[in-house]
Amino acid sequence: xxxxxxxxxxxxxxxxxxxxxxxxxxxxxxxxxxxxxxxxxxxxxxxxxxxxxxxxxxxxxxxxxxxxxxxxxxxxxxxxxxxxxxxxxxxxxxxxxxxxxxxxxxxxxxxxxxxxxxxxxxxxxxxxxxxxxxxxxxxxxxxxxxxxxxxxxxxxxxxxxxxxxxxxxxxxxxxxxxxxxxxxxxxxxxxxxxxxxxxxxxxxxxxxxx
Amino acid sequence: xxxxxxxxxxxxxxxxxxxxxxxxxxxxxxxxxxxxxxxxxxxxxxxxxxxxxxxxxxxxxxxxxxxxxxxxxxxxxxxxxxxxxxxxxxxxxxxxxxxxxxxxxxxxxxxxxxxxxxxxxxxxxxxxxxxxxxxxx
Numbered sequence: 001x002x003x004x005x006x007x008x009x010x011x012x013x014x015x016x017x018x019x020x021x022x023x024x025x026x027x028x029x030x031x032x033x034x035x036x037x038x039x040x041x042x043x044x045x046x047x048x049x050x051x052x053x054x055x056x057x058x059x060x061x062x063x064x065x066x067x068x069x070x071x072x073x074x075x076x077x078x079x080x081x082x083x084x085x086x087x088x089x090x091x092x093x094x095x096x097x098x099x100x101x102x103x104x105x106x107x108x109x110x111x112x113x114x115x116x117x118x119x120x121x122x123x124x125x126x127x128x129x130x131x132x133x134x135x136x137x138x139x140x141x142x143x144x145x146x147x148x149x150x151x152x153x154x155x156x157x158x159x160x161x162x163x164x165x166x167x168x169x170x171x172x173x174x175x176x177x178x179x180x181x182x183x184x185x186x187x188x189x190x191x192x193x194x195x196x197x198x199x200x201x202x203x204x205x206x207x208x209x210x
Numbered sequence: 211x212x213x214x215x216x217x218x219x220x221x222x223x224x225x226x227x228x229x230x231x232x233x234x235x236x237x238x239x240x241x242x243x244x245x246x247x248x249x250x251x252x253x254x255x256x257x258x259x260x261x262x263x264x265x266x267x268x269x270x271x272x273x274x275x276x277x278x279x280x281x282x283x284x285x286x287x288x289x290x291x292x293x294x295x296x297x298x299x300x301x302x303x304x305x306x307x308x309x310x311x312x313x314x315x316x317x318x319x320x321x322x323x324x325x326x327x328x329x330x331x332x333x334x335x336x337x338x339x340x341x342x343x344x345x346x347x
Contacts, residue, residue, distance in 0.1 A: 114299050141256075142256075145260075
């Protein structure tokens with residue numbers, strides 16, 4: 001009888017160890033969004049065209065990120081104070097990848113009324129954000145609210161997307177061909193750690209070493 | 211989907227609040243609770259406004275009265291939305307060592323302001339939803 005329990009215990013442990021852990025990362029990132037097969041080729045969802053203006057009054061379009069990977073988040077500067085959690089996570093990520101020219105950050109303000117270019121500039125200076133790495137942008141309100149669906153909704157609808165994902169403080173990783181490759185809860189340090197590992201996976205893929 | 215982009219910011223505001231030991235903590239939470247209830251509806255408002263603009267552009271058979279109603283509701287939605295942005299922009303989180311009486315007075319007046327924002331948002335959403343349903347069915 002004791003042997004039976006030991007055997008069952010061992011089997012249970014094996015199964016438990018085989019379950020997905022939060023920090024377990026795939027060797028290759030999935031491509032989220034609807035897929036289409038055209039003449040035998042799989043066409044993946046890509047982010048549509050957009051045009052924003054950044055803290056230095058420069059136009060930021062999809063072409064700005066051609067050949068680069070980038071992280072997208074939504075924000076606004078008049079949060080009664082700058083939320084320490086999100087700020088810390090975004091700055092931590094920017095710091096870790098500051099030498100990585102192939103990764104950029106696109107923070108889209110949803111407050112088109114107050115987040116003017118000078119205000120974005122003020123915010124960038126306050127956080128010591130460098131424009132060549134991190135674009136804080138504003139633009140047409142309707143575009144900002146509409147493109148959100150392409151940035152974020154796609155991952156949610158995809159059957160391969162992890163279940164139970166909530167939308168709080170999301171960060172999205174877009175690859176050099178404008179496909180959505182990863183997302184995380186930007187307020188959760190552990191989730192952001194995993195997300196940064198995902199960025200490394202993408203960087204290796206871009207190197208051709210994955 | 212529109213509402214999702216606003217949900218994270220509830221957390222941002224709450225997480226930056228005063229400590230639980232502050233004498234005005236409950237009053238601060240009261241103000242924030244009103245804000246948090248309606249903030250996700252900012253997306254609903256954007257969606258309704260988009261819907262009304264589409265009707266205005268595409269429905270050629272609108273009567274003069276209906277056109278006026280559509281325009282009025284677009285204006286009301288815009289004003290209500292601006293009311294929320296203005297409130298958030300102007301709201302000053304009290305410092306933990308601020309004068310208690312002054313801070314309570316301030317937070318009570320903020321409660322009135324955000325309650326008005328909430329009321330304007332809810333009524334414009336309700337009226338716009340009704341009109342949109344009427345014009346598109």
